[in-house]
Amino acid sequence: MSAPRKAVFDVSALFEETWTGIPNVVAAIAERALTDGDIDWVFTYETIPLPRDLVRRFLRLRSGAGGLPALSQLAWDRQPIPFDEARSMVAVFPNIKPVRGYFGTEAIIVHDLSPVTTPQFHNADNIFHFANRIREDVATSDHVFCVSKATMGDVHAYLEKPMEQMSVLRLGAEFDPAELSAGLLQVRQGAHVEPYVVVIGTLEPRKNGGLVFDYLAQNPGFAHQYKMVFIGRDGWLDEKGRLMERLHNVGVPAERIQFTGFVSNTERTALLLNSAFCIYPSFFEGFGLPVLEAGALGKITVCSNSSSMPEVFPEQCVFFDPGEMYEFVQAMRIAELRAAQTRSRQQSLSDILERAAPHGWDACYARVAQWVKEQ
Amino acid sequence: MISNYSPVAAFKLEDQKDVLTGYAAPSGESPCLLKLVGGDTPIFFARASGYSASAAADGFRSGWCGFEVHGAAQAFVVSDTVRLVCGVSGEVLAEITEPPRTTSASQPGAWSVTDLLSEVRRPDTSPSMDELSRFALNHYRRHGARQFIEATYETLLGRWPDPNAPQVNERLADDEKKVASYLRMIVKSEEYQARWGALMPGAFHPSFRYDRSGVI
Structure with missing residues (x-):
């Protein structure tokens, strides 16, 4: 029997104290990844591997409260995933990519291009920050998950990502x-x-x-x-x-x-x-x-x-x-x-x-x- | 979602009137989830994370494993077999043998939207300032004044302290007085009153940011 596929999931968003939007998406995916025996998931803050217990704690509290002090200690105690090892890994980034082309195969989740498509609703800093990042993030991704057909159409139209390198990742709604x-x-x-x-x-x-x-x-x-x-x-x-x-x-x-x-x-x-x-x-x-x-x-x-x-x-x-x-x-x-x-x-x-x-x-x-x- | 809960290790049903109340102490760190069923039909789920004086007296979780379960009358409409079970293990914790007796005086009647929000919040609240202060003092002693102020602002005001946020009064004689005076000042503020009114967040309210370790 072959070893399970090793893959990275960037859970940086879980460090936010109050979860709305993207942290909730990350939490829902991480919750299932933790129980998936077919994939050897490595949960990371950017490229720093995190202990599974820390991820579980965040999920239990539904908050990243107290996570940043733990992270600063982890940054001393644990090395980032070495580049040589990363080359053989698959990585999924649920929002902005902290690194590009670092892992062998990379995917990003694009939630919307609203700072680009409807700039009138965003401030200039947000537009520039987003626009400067997203094009390269998408270009360096082997696959782009878009949360809707409309977003996929925008990514194709504005960032010229080929449709065959994208798919729709429909989000969910769950109630305790x-x-x-x-x-x-x-x-x-x-x-x-x-x-x-x-x-x-x-x-x-x-x-x-x-x-x-x-x-x-x-x-x-x-x-x-x-x-x-x-x-x-x-x-x-x-x-x-x-x-x-x-x-x-x-x-x-x-x-x-x-x-x-x-x-x-x-x-x-x-x-x-x-x-x-x-x-x-x-x-x-x-x-x-x-x-x-x-x-x-x-x-x-x-x-x-x-x-x-x-x-x-x-x-x-x-x-x-x-x-x-x-x-x-x-x-x-x-x-x-x-x-x-x-x-x-x-x-x-x-x-x-x-x-x-x-x-x-x-x-x-x-x-x-x-x-x-x-x- | 069920993975956020622990199986029941100790259980006590205290009252079976309109609302079933009692406590359920977990075998793990997370609270218990209780399920009221009529036959096989789920009627109501409750998180056992409220305060129970009886649990405190019996030495469980400093009291923070109380529950309130509604819907027993509806469960008897569905089936004669009404049970309270552990939402994680499925273990039957109690057989409810009689429908609750409801009087017109106990019926809540018409609520405003504010009443609805208060009622939904209530099971997750702290019964008194004393209970909240235990966690606040614990946090102050473990993490120092700065982190205590941050946790207090987030828990009670739902925001990060601004640069002009008041400091802990270091002239007071001991930690308990420093913490108590700081909490009193925040609770008296208009901002707190607008957010919480007469209620106070309990140890498992989503806003709660004090360190629970060592207290629970």
Whole structure:
């Protein structure tokens, strides 16, 4: 019997204290890699091998808190993987590559090219940093995993990577059953929550949350029927105050709009589960994971039809052009009707678990593992 | 996800009214996962990572292995056989023989979105400042003032300290007083009140950044 294929997975993103986006993708892949006996995975911070116990600890805590002091010690205690050894290894980089052409065969996961395709939503430093790196990262990769067909099209169009050197790596959505249960109000006798709609995503221009305020300014009655709950970190600063004042002037009280700031997974899941429906008005997404999460929970999402979003969970979405208020108004009406019909707030735990199961991370990991074994 | 949990090593069911409560101490470092089933149908999962005074009294995890399980009434709708099992090993921990008795006074009624968030957070919170202080003091002694301030900011305010963040008052006589006065100052702040209200993060809340080793 031959020895399992040796492969490197760069888990640097797990050192972040608060996991969102890419650290969650890395965690989902690492979790499965740890139990895969067919591949001898070496987990690294760039080229420094990490003890598996440290990776397990991060996964258990769902945070890289305390990791950096451990890393500085490791950098003394452990040598980077030597170049000669690296030449016989396969490496998968889940975001930016710390080295190029160091390993025998390299793959990168590209999440989006938004600093290049929609620079108006990014600051100059971010655009230059990204643009200067991504072209070479892609050029020096033997394979590029793109998180959506739209992203793959962008990588081909803007960076001229041949299609045969790329494939789609669809991301997953997974829910801790305890976190799911915590938000299930139907198991708490007599409990029900005021009607509300959630707007998902960080509060920043690219996410187009201003469209919801424009809608409410024209349809203030909607805010009396449903509270509007914005989930996500606040990047709007003074813009929020201006928008709230505008709503006040058309008779929408401030208490009908709620900004949660950063919430834990449990809180976020509970907010999604008990909402009437969701809104995802973003101008551009590499994948749009919140749309998948909402769909896996049985929620209808009023979803922008741009970039990758139509690929994510079309059967649970009502699409609109993010630049067209008329389409958004229509989509809101349809979503309200569909949400009333689906009665998604009444689902049992077993219904949700069954519905969400096909959308987990196993297929994503299997695709990465398959590529590694083929090298 | 199940890999984030440990099998149950010690178990006690304390109350079987509207909500099943008690403690489940793990055989490993991670908390236990409990599953309420009606027949074979899963009704509710709960992480045993809350605070239980009874677990503390019995010497388990300084009390940090308490649980709250909802849904027993729904489980009896599905089946006459209602069990609480370990979510990792499948071991049956308790047979629930009677549906819970619910009174109208115990029914929660209509919640605002803020109520919903508080209710979801509550099982992961600390019962008092004293419990939180044990971890804070432990962190201060193990890692020093700077890392204590960082962990306090992240745990209680959800952010990194800014350059003007107050320092620990070194003029106070002992570590306990230094830590207690620092925590009181943060908890009194508007920023903390806006984030947590009357609640306080518990040892297994995702925001919790104090070192648990030596305490749990």
